[in-house]
Amino acid sequence: RGHALMASDIRLACHLVELAVQAEPQNRAAHEIRAxxxxxxxxxxxxxxxxxxxxxxxxxxxxALDELDA
Known part of the structure; x- marks a missing residue:
């Protein structure tokens, strides 16, 4: 959802992706989208x-992505 909001509401996208990373710090997809x-x-x-x-x-x-790849 955060990725889809980038064009229309970047602030909300930041909040959502931040929550996703905090909920699952080892989630590769969340870090890719956050970056x-x-x-x-x-x-x-x-x-x-x-x-x-x-x-x-x-x-x-x-x-974090580099660490997950190591």
């Missing part, structure tokens, strides 16, 4: 601080 959603939100922001926060969230999920 994509937060990277998209980062790319849409104009504030440097927001870019940093959302980019960091995307990077956290990318790191």
């Amino acid at each position: 994509e959603v937060y990277q998209t939100r980062r790319d849409q922001e104009s504030s440097l601080m927001s870019k940093g926060i959302f980019g960091s969230a995307a990077n956290e999920s990318r790191a």
